[in-house]
Amino acid sequence: MIILYTNEWLVKGFMEGRESCIKYMYREYFPMVRSIVLTRNGNLEDAEDIFHDGLIIIYKRLKKSGFSLNSSLKTYLFSVCRNLWRRRLERKYRLMYGMDSCVSDSGCNETSESEEEENAEKFRLYKKHFAAMPEFCRALLTHYIRKTSLEEIARIMNYKDAEYVKARKYYCKNLLRKKILNDPECKQFMNYE
Amino acid sequence: MSDFLTHSQWIGKFTDNELSSEEETQFLFRASQNPLLRNELRLDKDLSDLLADQGLLELSEAIRKTIKNEKSNKRMPLYRQIAASVIILVSLAGLAGLIINYTTQWDGQFFLAHHTFLSPQVKGLFGIYPGERKINSASTPAKRRAIVQDNFKEDPYTPRPEYEFLVGTVTRDISVFVISPMPRVKCRVDSLIQFSWRWLTGPVPLSIEISDNHGRVILNSMQVTDVNYILNTRYWTRGLYYYKISAADELVTIGSILIY
Numbered sequence: 001m002i003i004l005y006t007n008e009w010l011v012k013g014f015m016e017g018r019e020s021c022i023k024y025m026y027r028e029y030f031p032m033v034r035s036i037v038l039t040r041n042g043n044l045e046d047a048e049d050i051f052h053d054g055l056i057i058i059y060k061r062l063k064k065s066g067f068s069l070n071s072s073l074k075t076y077l078f079s080v081c082r083n084l085w086r087r088r089l090e091r092k093y094r095l096m097y098g099m100d101s102c103v104s105d106s107g108c109n110e111t112s113e114s115e116e117e118e119n120a121e122k123f124r125l126y127k128k129h130f131a132a133m134p135e136f137c138r139a140l141l142t143h144y145i146r147k148t149s150l151e152e153i154a155r156i157m158n159y160k161d162a163e164y165v166k167a168r169k170y171y172c173k174n175l176l177r178k179k180i181l182n183d184p185e186c187k188q189f190m191n192y193e
Numbered sequence: 194m195s196d197f198l199t200h201s202q203w204i205g206k207f208t209d210n211e212l213s214s215e216e217e218t219q220f221l222f223r224a225s226q227n228p229l230l231r232n233e234l235r236l237d238k239d240l241s242d243l244l245a246d247q248g249l250l251e252l253s254e255a256i257r258k259t260i261k262n263e264k265s266n267k268r269m270p271l272y273r274q275i276a277a278s279v280i281i282l283v284s285l286a287g288l289a290g291l292i293i294n295y296t297t298q299w300d301g302q303f304f305l306a307h308h309t310f311l312s313p314q315v316k317g318l319f320g321i322y323p324g325e326r327k328i329n330s331a332s333t334p335a336k337r338r339a340i341v342q343d344n345f346k347e348d349p350y351t352p353r354p355e356y357e358f359l360v361g362t363v364t365r366d367i368s369v370f371v372i373s374p375m376p377r378v379k380c381r382v383d384s385l386i387q388f389s390w391r392w393l394t395g396p397v398p399l400s401i402e403i404s405d406n407h408g409r410v411i412l413n414s415m416q417v418t419d420v421n422y423i424l425n426t427r428y429w430t431r432g433l434y435y436y437k438i439s440a441a442d443e444l445v446t447i448g449s450i451l452i453y
Contacts (some may be wrong), residue, residue: 017252022259030260052256059252126240127253145245170205177236 007072014055014073015062025055029074033081040085050088053120054081060116084117125186129179137172144169204230204237349432350451353406356435359447368393369445371438376448382431386450388422388438397440403450406433426452 005013005024013021030051037047054077061067069076130138136157143153150162159165180186203220206212212220224230361376372389380386388401398416403424405411411434414422434450 017248017255019255019259022255023263026256026259026263048260052253052260055256056249056253059249063248122239123249123253127250145250146247166205170202173205173237173240176240177233180236180240181232 007069010073011062011069015059022055025073025077026051029077032074032078036078036082037085040089042085046085046088049124050081050085053084053117053124056120056123057084057116060120084120087117088121125183126176126180129176129183132179133172133176136168137175140165140168140172141176204234207234208237208241349406349430351406352433352449353408353435355408356404356447356449360435360449361447362444363446364444368395369397369399369438369440371446374436374448374450376446378448378450380426380450380452382429382452383427384452386424386426388424388436389420390438390445391420399445400439402437402439404435404437406435426450 005021010021010025014025030047033051033054034044034047037050038044042050057080058073058077062069130141133141139157140153143156148156150165154160154162154165157165159168203212207217207220224234363371370391370393372391373387378386390399396418398418401412401414401417401422401424402410403412411429412424429452431452434452436448436450438445438447
């Protein structure tokens with residue numbers, strides 16, 4: 001069955017994380033993102049990452065107060081994904097040829113947009129490693145992120161006390177950090193020393 | 194604070210604001226001296242910031258799930274859907290054509306009589322096929338005549354008017370009495386028909402002529418002097434025939450033979 005969404009409905013559903021809206025966006029908009037990436041030296045996995053990151057950026061921007069979407073979601077996603085892929089290619093070439101300066105016409109000024117894009121990439125990377133963590137670590141960190149008290153986490157996860165929860169939390173965070181720092185993709189875009 | 198685990202504990206305590214002011218100063222000083230600690234501290238902050246948004250986490254999960262699901266049940270491309278539809282339609286049309294062709298060529302009426310949806314009375318198949326052609330549907334008398342003639346040519350059972358009204362006629366002044374066959378004979382193909390007669394005065398040679406419903410002579414037996422004559426219809430086609438028995442150029446009787 002084909003359902004046609006209006007732009008407003010789509011934006012609303014997307015912000016609520018409605019699965020049908022995301023599915024619709026994937027079916028209708030992903031081919032466009034795929035063509036951007038495939039025609040510019042990318043592959044299908046890159047296209048999926050760009051699509052994911054593009055949606056994350058749009059979500060964050062829409063969540064900001066004072067931001068209004070003046071064009072259709074499709075047009076906006078197209079422009080975000082195109083810029084995202086262009087910047088990623090630039091970074092790739094910089095790393096490949098050991099260039100310190102920017103190759104883009106716009107120069108090397110880091111704009112808020114590029115920062116957002118970088119954050120989206122970081123987020124995807126963290127998310128990937130977070131998903132690959134042991135089950136207990138994921139559960140523990142999820143509770144921690146939700147600001148559940150240590151006593152409550154101990155009760156839910158059958159740990160003896162809050163101190164033990166804290167120790168496990170250090171261990172899990174340490175594990176996650178280690179995994180991220182060892183990822184070659186992390187070295188590509190993080191300006192860590 | 195030199196190894197990784199110690200870093201992690203200090204970072205954790207720093208993030209959770211569990212360090213005393215003295216410890217915090219010491220920690221920040223060490224961080225300014227140690228790039229590895231600085232990196233970890235920054236990463237920890239990034240992690241806390243980015244993973245703190247529960248809505249974002251759920252959205253990311255939903256996007257990944259959708260991509261995975263849609264990739265696994267990838268829809269058929271549009272051109273394939275169209276091609277499949279065309280193939281199905283052509284097959285159905287072919288099947289309908291075969292059914293119509295079969296029902297119109299089949300001379301048995303039982304099937305049509307018991308399947309009203311194929312019956313000509315309901316204007317053919319599902320009301321689309323025009324059904325049985327009506328002979329008198331032609332607009333002008335000339336066309337109607339032509340249709341009747343065509344129909345007559347094709348049909349081997351149509352009675353021939355010139356002979357039909359004479360069937361059963363017996364000429365009285367001829368001294369021959371025809372015993373068999375009856376004026377109207379009906380028999381299966383490959384039957385034997387017996388002709389027999391008696392002379393009332395004296396033997397007169399008889400001739401038997403058999404013609405089809407178009408008047409074409411099929412058989413002509415001259416000078417039969419026996420009182421019996423056996424006609425074998427083995428190689429005859431089904432249809433309506435007329436027999437004429439004559440004696441010395443005088444017609445004795447005319448009858449019809451219907452072979453089915």
